[in-house]
Amino acid sequence: MIRVSGPEAVAAVAPLLRSSIPLAEFPSHTLRRVAVVDAKSGERVDEALCAVMRAPRSYTGEDVVELSCHGSPALLRMVTRWIVAGGARLAAPGEFTRRAFLNGRLDLAQAEAVALLIGARTDRAVALAARALAGGLSDQVQALRDALVDVIAGLEVALDFPEERVGHDVGVARATVARLRADVERWLASARHGRVVHDGLTAALVGPPNAGKSSLLNALLGRDRAIVSPVPGTTRDIVEGTIALAGVPLRLLDTAGIDVPRDGIEAEGIRRSRRAMEESDLLLVVLDGSISPARRVLEETAHRARIVVRAKSDLTAHPETAALADAVAASAVSGGGVEALLDRLTQEVERRASAAGDEGGIVASLRQIELLESLSRAFAAGDAALGDAPLEAALVDLKDALTCAGSILGVDVGDAVLNHIFSTFCLGK
Ligand SMILES: Nc1nc2c(ncn2[C@@H]2O[C@H](COP(=O)(O)OP(=O)(O)OP(=O)(O)O)[C@@H](O)[C@H]2O)c(=O)[nH]1
Ligand SMILES: [Mg+2]
Incomplete structure (x- = not known):
């Protein structure tokens, strides 16, 4: 859609249109079918729908002409160029809304x-x-x-x-x-x-190498986003995906496993994991449920808002890991527990997004x-x-x-x- 606003809007667009009545005589706020032509050659380039909204009853409070073309970027560029040649200029970002504000159609909060x-x-x-x-x-x-x-x-x-x-x-x-x-x-x-609700939240999946973080990311996203392999240290860069929980965008960050780095690349990966942790509102601390718990990561994240996940719950649980209080068991292989984990995440998101629902909610x-x-x-x-x-x-x-x-x-x-x-x-x- 091409929108033209200002006292000369009709004059700038009229030469490009062929219609049963001239644009200047269009009744306000009605849609009419028009042919769009090259003003120089008279050649038809499109059939469009056109509306004139006369001041002050328009979005900007000025005369506005809106032309709904078929929408190829090349066509729109061409028609826009002709309208500009007819005396208009390109709008600045937000200029229509700015004029609406300056003309008293909206206040600044709106x-x-x-x-x-x-x-x-x-x-x-x-x-x-x-x-x-x-x-x-x-x-x-x-x-x-x-x-x-x-x-x-x-x-x-x-x-x-x-x-x-x-x-x-x-x-x-x-x-x-x-x-x-x-x-x-x-x-x-x-x-x-x-x-x-508007900006969303970020949660990082952190834990020791090979715990099943990337597999869990894929399970939560419901698609094969991150590389999974039996080799510890597979993930180095941050891999991310977004899901919506309770109507709030939740950005999930998969990170490199935290352990003593074996080389410079792993050290850089771990540095990025820590940065992702700092940037996150919430941590998913992923532990391999079939082996003894990684105390180091548990201690490092103890003071953070976190959900501890006992991953690989399809395997026989290690008694010490199974004894961890308040951990959610989940398996990326069988899918068991993934729903329960999503429920826990939803509760955490909901707690931050609204204390008392959206009744009277404000986004500012x-x-x-x-x-x-x-x-x-x-x-x-x-x-x-x-x-x-x-x-x-x-x-x-x-x-x-x-x-x-x-x-x-x-x-x-x-x-x-x-x-x-x-x-x-x-x-x-
Ligand atoms: N049985 C079972 N195996 C799993 C599960 N989740 C992951 N695995 C396996 O565990 C290994 C490591 O999985 P990843 O998801 O790559 O683990 P990661 O924590 O991302 O590993 P790094 O990126 O190396 O830190 C792979 O061989 C997976 O197939 C699970 O729920 N059950
Ligand atoms: Mg990984």
């Missing part, structure tokens, strides 16, 4: 939700981003702003007319600030969980999360100042809070912030 929606990798991440796009966070922050403006105005009146007992009672103001702060804390917790950009944190700090300072400092001091903090809330919605944010946000979008969005 504009960022567009990027989150595009980047969503699971149904659950899509649902969270869609809610943010529909104004989930925006409505809450807008209501908070209104309440805060009310408190600030009341306190200012009280400050100006100290004798007359008008404006806000400090006790009432404090109660409101405490309530707003509690709201922000709740949103923050929710947004942090939402980030997990990192920028929004930082602003929510600043907002919470400003409320804490404001609350303390309302307790024992002059009103002026509390007002400074509450006005800081107001600025943070405004920034989430895009009030008075500068070009630098907008450039940063929209540069992360893809072209055409």
Whole structure:
């Protein structure tokens, strides 16, 4: 689809189209069949569907023409080139959404939700981003702003007319600030969980050589991803694959077995294993269940969030390994225990992704999360100042809070912030 936005959109596209009525007379928001022609030679290159959405009722708030062609990259390049020759220019990344924001069609939290929606990798991440796009966070922050403006105005009146007992009672103001702060804390917790749903988690399979790590990776992924062999030290590079558990992308990293390296290549492999461990949210410590447990790896990972796996559970278990508390037995050969391991993993993922389900769930950009944190700090300072400092001091903090809330919605944010946000979008969005 080729999208053209701006006051000259119709003029830029019209010369390329042949249709029963001229493009300029198309009723707004209706789809019509058109022929796309080379404006110079008049030769037909495609049959397309075309819609004109007139300002201000369009995505960008400007006149928008959308042309759905058959979609060969060569054809689209050609038609785009002709439209550019007709007076348009190529859009910058995220420029349509930026214009939508600048024209008041979306607030900044919603504009960022567009990027989150595009980047969503699971149904659950899509649902969270869609809610943010529909104004989930925006409505809450807008209501908070209104309440805060009310408190600030009341306190200012009280400050100006100290004798007359008008404006806000400090006790009432404090109660409101405490309530707003509690709201922000709740949103923050929710947004942090939402980030997990959006970004996903990483789990590394670690353990001694030959324990069955690569076989287990393949079993968990349900495909033959990593090389498996009876020779210890088969895996050297990190091999990865992603599965979705509870609607959260989980990146699995298969690593080189950790032992005393026999050569430089193994030493490098083990160095990479340790780096993968550091980068992971969770470890799957894989032990060969048929031999005595590898104490070294167990000790090294003792302080980490981990699931211990007794691999090769189809073989006779070694009594010491079988005695390990809370280990999950699994066999990549028979498939036994793999479901139970996936269930354990799902529980771990679910615990990090949501404390109380997605009810009222929020996914926010990192920028929004930082602003929510600043907002919470400003409320804490404001609350303390309302307790024992002059009103002026509390007002400074509450006005800081107001600025943070405004920034989430895009009030008075500068070009630098907008450039940063929209540069992360893809072209055409
Ligand atoms: N019986 C049985 N053998 C297994 C099982 N899983 C792996 N093996 C065998 O154990 C050997 C090592 O398996 P890998 O998956 O390559 O082990 P690894 O931990 O990735 O080994 P390195 O990459 O060398 O550290 C291979 O011969 C596998 O066929 C299992 O569940 N049951
Ligand atoms: Mg391996």
